[in-house]
Amino acid sequence: MSKADAAPSAPPFAMTAGRVRRDGREVLAGVDLRVDAGDVVAVLGPNGAGKSTLVKALLGLIPLAGGRTEIYGTAPARFRDWKRIGYVPQRLPMGGGVPATVREVVASGRVARRSRWRPASAADRAAVDAALAAVGLAGRARDTAHLLSGGQQQRVLIARALAGEPDAFVLDEPTAGVDAGSQEALAGTLGTLAGAGRTVVLVAHELGPMEPLVTRTVELAHGRVVHDVRHDAERTLRRPA
Numbered sequence: 558m559s560k561a562d563a564a565p566s567a568p569p570f571a572m573t574a575g576r577v578r579r580d581g582r583e584v585l586a587g588v589d590l591r592v593d594a595g596d597v598v599a600v601l602g603p604n605g606a607g608k609s610t611l612v613k614a615l616l617g618l619i620p621l622a623g624g625r626t627e628i629y630g631t632a633p634a635r636f637r638d639w640k641r642i643g644y645v646p647q648r649l650p651m652g653g654g655v656p657a658t659v660r661e662v663v664a665s666g667r668v669a670r671r672s673r674w675r676p677a678s679a680a681d682r683a684a685v686d687a688a689l690a691a692v693g694l695a696g697r698a699r700d701t702a703h704l705l706s707g708g709q710q711q712r713v714l715i716a717r718a719l720a721g722e723p724d725a726f727v728l729d730e731p732t733a734g735v736d737a738g739s740q741e742a743l744a745g746t747l748g749t750l751a752g753a754g755r756t757v758v759l760v761a762h763e764l765g766p767m768e769p770l771v772t773r774t775v776e777l778a779h780g781r782v783v784h785d786v787r788h789d790a791e792r793t794l795r796r797p798a
C-alpha cells in the first residue's frame with residue numbers, strides 16, 4: 558500500500574455545483590460529480606453537451622464561474638501532487654518546433670515523478686518501456702510522433718499518461734477517429750488499469766470495446782448531468798446512483 562493510499566481518503570475528483578461560462582454562455586450549469594477511487598466512469602452525451610469542459614474543469618484547466626471542485630481533497634490551484642493524475646487530451650499538441658520521437662513524448666510523462674537534478678533512472682526507463690509495450694508501440698519508439706496515424710498518436714498520448722504511473726486517468730475522447738485495432742488496444746489497457754484499482758474518467762461518444770469495463774456512466778446534456786448510473790461488475794444489475 559502506498560503512502561497516498563494510507564492517507565485519509567479524499568476522492569480523486571469532487572465537483573459541487575460546478576459552473577463554467579464561455580462567451581457569456583453557461584456551458585456547465587451546476588454539476589455535482591464525485592468520482593471515487595476505482596471508479597471507471599464514462600462521460601457521455603451529445604456534441605456540445607459539455608463533456609470536455611467538465612473534465613478540463615475537474616482538472617483545473619478551465620476556471621469555474623461558480624461552485625467548487627477538488628482533486629484528492631485539494632482545489633486544483635493548490636494541488637501539487639500531479640504525479641497522481643494522468644491526462645490524455647483529445648489530440649497531440651504537436652506540429653511546430655523540434656519533432657519529438659514517440660519515446661521522447663512518452664518519457665515526458667515521467668516528468669512529475671523525476672527528481673529535478675537527476676537524469677532518467679532505470680525505473681524511469683522501465684516505466685517508459687512498459688507504457689510503450691502496453692499500447693503496442695514498442696517497435697515505433699524512434700519514430701517521429703507527429704508522423705504517426707491519428708490512432709497511433711492517441712496511443713502515444715495514452716502511453717505518456719501510463720508512464721507517469723498515476724492513480725487516476727482522465728481521457729478525453731480517446732477513441733474519436735481511432736481505428737479498431739487502437740480501440741481494442743485501449744480497451745486492453747483500460748482493463749489492466751481497472752483491474753489494478755486505478756480510477757478512470759473517460760469522455761466518449763461510443764464505448765465500443767470499452768463498454769464492459771465501465772462501472773458508471775454519467776450522461777450530460779446542456780451542461781447538466783441528466784443520468785448517473787452505476788453498473789455492477791457483471792453488468793447484470795443497474796441502479797440509479
Ligand SMILES: Nc1ncnc2c1ncn2[C@@H]1O[C@H](COP(=O)(O)OP(=O)(O)OP(=O)(O)O)[C@@H](O)[C@H]1O
Binds near residue numbers: 606608
Ligand atoms: N474555447 C471555447 N470558447 C467558447 N466556447 C467554447 C469553447 N470550448 C467549448 N465551448 C462551447 O462549450 C460548449 C461545450 O463544449 P464541450 O467541448 O465541452 O462539449 P463536448 O460535450 O465535449 O462536445 P464534443 O462531443 O463535440 O467534444 C459548446 O457549446 C462549445 O461550443
